[in-house]
Structure formats: C-alpha cells, structure tokens
C-alpha cells in the first residue's frame with residue numbers, strides 16, 4: 001500500500017505545484033492521475049520516489065516513510081519502484097535484451113553492473129519478460145530499430161527486471177498510436193491483476209483512464225479535486241477536474 005499524506009511542493013521561483021496532496025493506492029490496482037497541463041502530475045509521480053524533493057508531508061510505502069530514508073535506504077526502496085517514461089529512456093544503440101538486463105542493475109553491485117556481468121538465470125528471466133510483453137522476435141534487435149510502442153514495451157520489461165512492487169508511469173502512452181496504446185495499457189492492467197503490482201499512471205486521455213484504471217485521481221493546480229472509482233466518474237466530475245472546481249468527490 002502507498003499512502004501519501006499532505007504532500008506539498010513549491011519549486012524555486014515560488015510555483016506551488018503540490019498543495020496538501022493526500023491519497024492511498026493499493027497493490028493490484030491501477031491508479032490513474034489526470035488533470036490539465038501543469039496540474040502537478042509529473043511532480044507528484046517524481047516526488048513519490050524522491051526524484052524531486054518536496055517540502056513537507058509523508059510518503060508511506062512498504063512500512064517506511066520514503067521522505068525520511070537515508071541515501072542507502074532510498075536506493076534500496078527505489079529498486080522496488082519501476083519507472084516508465086513517455087520518451088522510454090532506453091539506450092538506443094543497445095539491443096532489447098541488453099536494455100532489459102539493465103533493469104537488474106538496481107539489485108547488483110556497482111562492479112557487476114559496470115562490467116555487465118549477468119548470470120544465465122538473469123538472461124533467461126530477461127528473455128521470459130521480453131516474451132511476456134510480446135517482443136520475443138525482437139530480443140536481439142537494436143532498440144533504435146523498434147517502433148514507439150515496441151520501445152515502451154521494452155521499458156516495461158526492463159522495469160519488471162527490477163522485481164518492482166510499484167510502477168510509476170509518467171504519460172507512457174503520450175507518444176503512441178491507438179494500437180500501441182491498447183497494447184501497453186493491456187500489459188499494465190495485466191501486471192496489476194496477475195502480479196498484484198501497484199500501478200500509478202499519469203494520463204491525458206480520460207477515456208483510457210476510465211477503461212483501464214480502478215482508481216482515479218484528479219489534480220488541478222496542485223490540489224486533488226477528485227478521488228474515486230475511475231469507472232464511476234461522471235462527465236460533470238471529469239469536466240470539473242479540468243476546469244478546477246474544488247472538492248468534487250461528491251456531486
């Protein structure tokens with residue numbers, strides 16, 4: 001379970017990007033975060049694993065407050081949190097399997113990582129994950145030769161190599177066509193259902209959020225203005241998330 005309590009963030013220059021944000025996310029659930037551009041979605045996702053340092057609040061995950069961990073503890077906790085990015089963040093001149101194997105670096109010693117020392121078991125696991133995301137025949141292709149949707153699936157397999165408990169997905173389908181969008185969202189949904197992963201996903205497409213997510217959070221100007229079941233959010237509530245009317249949990 002992830003419990004975010006009263007999280008606030010003000011950037012240098014004074015922009016208040018998160019204002020007293022509190023919510024809970026559960027294992028096995030897809031939580032979609034929607035809201036207009038600049039609402040604070042990326043800031044929220046990146047604060048959860050402390051890629052952005054926030055001002056105040058609590059982030060309780062796996063029995064710990066992530067905000068209070070030492071550097072070493074944070075590294076350990078981050079190894080359980082996968083990240084999926086809009087621009088994939090792959091090493092393009094490397095092959096699919098090499099990129100996926102990189103996901104295990106979070107669990108390895110620095111020297112083993114630098115020397116790219118992977119065990120036979122890790123290579124087998126990487127191939128298995130590549131198969132799970134439907135890319136078996138592309139395992140030894142260079143990532144630079146893959147389509148956007150294929151690259152995102154490599155990103156998912158790489159993240160699974162970490163053995164994550166939670167996946168933070170920052171607009172993972174923003175650059176994809178409808179067919180690739182369906183494939184990626186279906187895989188994320190399956191990971192929540194079958195591996196009981198906790199999936200948090202920033203989205204611009206409300207219809208996709210309502211189709212694939214269990215839980216919907218609406219952010220506007222750094223505030224949570226909706227927190228409820230994705231399938232039950234009404235058009236009026238969705239409209240209000242984007243127009244910025246506060247406190248819409250009840251109609």
Ligand SMILES: Nc1ncnc2c1ncn2[C@@H]1O[C@H](COP(=O)(O)OP(=O)(O)OP(=O)(O)O)[C@@H](O)[C@H]1O
Pocket residue numbers: 011012013015016017035036037038039040041042043044
């Ligand atoms: N490094 C930064 N320094 C100052 N202000 C920032 C910084 N990063 C983001 N902001 C501001 O914080 C607010 C929230 O930004 P954030 O990127 O979290 O929003 P978002 O909801 O993810 O937007 P989008 O949907 O466009 O990606 C915006 O007003 C943005 O301009």
